[in-house]
Amino acid sequence: MSLAELAAHSGLHRVGARPRFWSYLKQTWERRDFIVTMAEYRLRASVEGNRLGVLWLVLQPAINAAIYGAIFGMLQQDRGGPDFAQRVVIGVFLFQFFSNSLSKGAKSITGNQSLVQSLAFPRLTLPLAETIQNFLALLPSMALLVVVLPIMGHPPTWSWLLMIPILVLFSLFNAGVAMIAARLTVHVRDLTQLLPYISRILFYTSGVLFDVSRIFKTYPWVVRLFDFHPIYQVLQLARHSLMGIELTSTMYWAWFSIWAVATFVVGLLFFWVAEERYGRD
Amino acid sequence: MAEIDATEPRPATGDEATGSQPPVPASEDGRRPVVVVDDLHVKYRIWASGKAVRSGTKSSLLRSAKRGMRVVHALKGVSFVAYENESIGVIGSNGSGKSTLMRAITGLTPPESGAVYASSRPNMLGVGAALIPDLSGERNIRLGGLAMGIARKDIEAMRDEIVEFAELQDFIDLPMRTYSSGMQARLKFSIATVRDHEILIVDEALAVGDRRFRKRSEDRIRAIRDNAGTVFLVSHSMGSIRDTCSRVIWLNKGELVMDGPTDEVVSAYEESRK
Numbered sequence: 001m002s003l004a005e006l007a008a009h010s011g012l013h014r015v016g017a018r019p020r021f022w023s024y025l026k027q028t029w030e031r032r033d034f035i036v037t038m039a040e041y042r043l044r045a046s047v048e049g050n051r052l053g054v055l056w057l058v059l060q061p062a063i064n065a066a067i068y069g070a071i072f073g074m075l076q077q078d079r080g081g082p083d084f085a086q087r088v089v090i091g092v093f094l095f096q097f098f099s100n101s102l103s104k105g106a107k108s109i110t111g112n113q114s115l116v117q118s119l120a121f122p123r124l125t126l127p128l129a130e131t132i133q134n135f136l137a138l139l140p141s142m143a144l145l146v147v148v149l150p151i152m153g154h155p156p157t158w159s160w161l162l163m164i165p166i167l168v169l170f171s172l173f174n175a176g177v178a179m180i181a182a183r184l185t186v187h188v189r190d191l192t193q194l195l196p197y198i199s200r201i202l203f204y205t206s207g208v209l210f211d212v213s214r215i216f217k218t219y220p221w222v223v224r225l226f227d228f229h230p231i232y233q234v235l236q237l238a239r240h241s242l243m244g245i246e247l248t249s250t251m252y253w254a255w256f257s258i259w260a261v262a263t264f265v266v267g268l269l270f271f272w273v274a275e276e277r278y279g280r281d
Numbered sequence: 282m283a284e285i286d287a288t289e290p291r292p293a294t295g296d297e298a299t300g301s302q303p304p305v306p307a308s309e310d311g312r313r314p315v316v317v318v319d320d321l322h323v324k325y326r327i328w329a330s331g332k333a334v335r336s337g338t339k340s341s342l343l344r345s346a347k348r349g350m351r352v353v354h355a356l357k358g359v360s361f362v363a364y365e366n367e368s369i370g371v372i373g374s375n376g377s378g379k380s381t382l383m384r385a386i387t388g389l390t391p392p393e394s395g396a397v398y399a400s401s402r403p404n405m406l407g408v409g410a411a412l413i414p415d416l417s418g419e420r421n422i423r424l425g426g427l428a429m430g431i432a433r434k435d436i437e438a439m440r441d442e443i444v445e446f447a448e449l450q451d452f453i454d455l456p457m458r459t460y461s462s463g464m465q466a467r468l469k470f471s472i473a474t475v476r477d478h479e480i481l482i483v484d485e486a487l488a489v490g491d492r493r494f495r496k497r498s499e500d501r502i503r504a505i506r507d508n509a510g511t512v513f514l515v516s517h518s519m520g521s522i523r524d525t526c527s528r529v530i531w532l533n534k535g536e537l538v539m540d541g542p543t544d545e546v547v548s549a550y551e552e553s554r555k
Contacts, residue, residue: 012315015396118411120402279389
C-alpha cells in the first residue's frame with residue numbers, strides 16, 4: 001500500500017486542493033463577517049491615526065474635486081457646459097471608487113503575502129474586502145453630495161434613490177475589476193508600476209472632467225462610442241439621477257447592468273481558477 | 282522512518298525518501314493517520330539577478346537588468362505519516378525547510394510534486410498577519426477570530442478567555458502597536474489557541490514571552506494535544522521539544538534525516554552540531 005492509498009483508505013483529503021466553483025463561493029459567503037470586518041477595520045486604521053480622523057474621508061475627495069474643478073473649469077471656460085462644477089464633483093467622487101478598486105485591488109494578494117501564507121481561507125475574500133473598503137470610503141463623500149447639491153441648485157428628488165441600484169452595479173463592476181487585477185498582479189508584479197498610468201488615462205477618457213457630447217460635437221461617432229464606455233455610463237447614470245441631465249441613450253441602464261454583471265462573473269471565474277497559485281513565492 | 286513504533290530510528294536516505302514505494306507504517310495498534318505527507322517536493326521560483334557580488338567587476342544598471350529565475354528546491358521528497366494524538370517536533374538548522382514543510386502541510390504553499398493528505402485542514406498558529414497594529418486589542422481579537430473562521434457570536438463568547446490568558450485586561454482597549462513585543466505575542470498566541478484544533482502547527486511560537494507565559498503556553502499546547510489533536514511544533518529550543526513532543530522529525534537541506542522518538546533524534550541532532 002502506497003502512502004496515497006493509505007491516505008485514501010483512511011479518508012484523508014488532499015490539502016490545498018482548489019474547491020469546486022460553487023463550494024468556493026459558499027466558503028467565501030461563510031466568510032462574509034470577516035470580509036466586512038476587515039474592510040471596516042482597515043479603513044478605520046487608515047484614517048484614525050490622523051488628527052481629523054474620519055473627516056479625511058470627506059476632505060480628501062472634496063479637495064480633489066475642488067482642484068480638478070478649478071483647473072479644468074478655467075481651461076475650458078464656457079466649453080465646460082452647464083452645471084460644470086456639479087458634474088465634476090459627481091465624476092471625481094465616483095471615479096475614485098473605481099480607481100481605488102483597481103489600484104488597491106491589484107495589490108490585494110501581493111500586498112497581503114504574509115496573511116496569505118499563514119492562514120487558510122478563500123483568497124477571494126481579499127479583493128472583495130478591498131472593494132468593500134473602497135465602497136465604505138465612498139459613503140462619506142456621497143453624504144457630502146446630499147448636502148452640496150441642493151446648495152448648488154439641485155434640490156433632492158425621488159430620482160436620487162436611483163443611486164442605490166447604481167452603486168450596487170458599480171460595486172459589482174469594481175469588485176470584478178479588483179479580482180481580475182489581483183490575479184494579474186500575482187503573475188506579473190510589474191503591473192503595479194503600470195496601473196497608475198492606466199488609471200490616469202481612464203480618468204481623462206471617461207468624461208469625468210469633460211462634457212463628451214459637447215467636446216466631440218463634430219464627431220458624433222465618438223459620442224456614440226462613449227455610449228459603450230462602462231465608466232462613462234455609470235457617471236452619466238449618476239448625473240442623470242442626481243442632476244436630471246439627459247442621457248444620450250436610454251439603453252444606459254441595460255448596458256451598464258450587463259457590464260457590471262459580466263465583469264463580476266468573469267472576475268470570479270478568473271480569480272478562482274488560480275486559487276492554488278496564490279500561496280506560492 | 283515513518284514507523285514510529287520502531288525502537289531504532291533509521292536515517293532516511295535519499296533513495297528511500299524518493300522511492301516509488303515508500304515504506305508504509307504499520308498501524309496494527311489501530312491509530313488513525315491524520316496527516317500523510319507523500320514524497321513532497323516544494324520549489325520556490327524567485328525572480329532575481331541572483332548574481333554573486335564579485336569584486337572588480339563593474340556593476341552597472343545594464344548588467345543587473347539581466348534578470349533570471351532562481352529556483353530554490355526547498356523540500357526534496359519528504360514522506361511521513363502523523364497519527365492522531367501525536368505531538369511531533371520538527372527540528373533542523375535555519376533554512377532546512379521546516380517552515381516550508383509546515384506551510385505545505387497547511388496547504389498554503391503548493392507542492393511541486395507529491396501531496397499532503399489530511400483529515401481536516403491543518404491550522405498554523407499564524408493569526409498575527411491578520412491583525413492591524415493601529416487597532417485596539419479588543420478589535421484585533423474580533424478580526425483575528427474571524428480570520429481563523431470562527432463565527433462572530435462564538436468570538437464574543439471566547440473574548441474574556443482570550444484576554445485573560447493573554448493577561449491584557451488593563452490594556453485591551455489600547456492600540457496593539459503600543460504593546461510590547463511580548464504582549465503582542467501573548468495576544469496572538471491566545472487568539473490562535475482559543476479554539477480546539479484537530480491538527481495544529483506551532484512555528485517557533487513558544488520562543489516568545491517571559492518564562493511564566495512560556496510555561497503556560499506549553500501547558501496549553503499539551504492540552505490541545507490531549508483533546509485528540511495532533512500538534513506539530515517547530516522550534517530551535519530542544520528544551521521545548523523534549524518537554525512537549527513524543528516524536529521528532531529532523532530536516533536538513535530539504536531532506537528528512539531522521540524520524541523517531543524524541544530522545545534519540547534530539548540526541549543525534551545535538552551530536553551532529555557539536
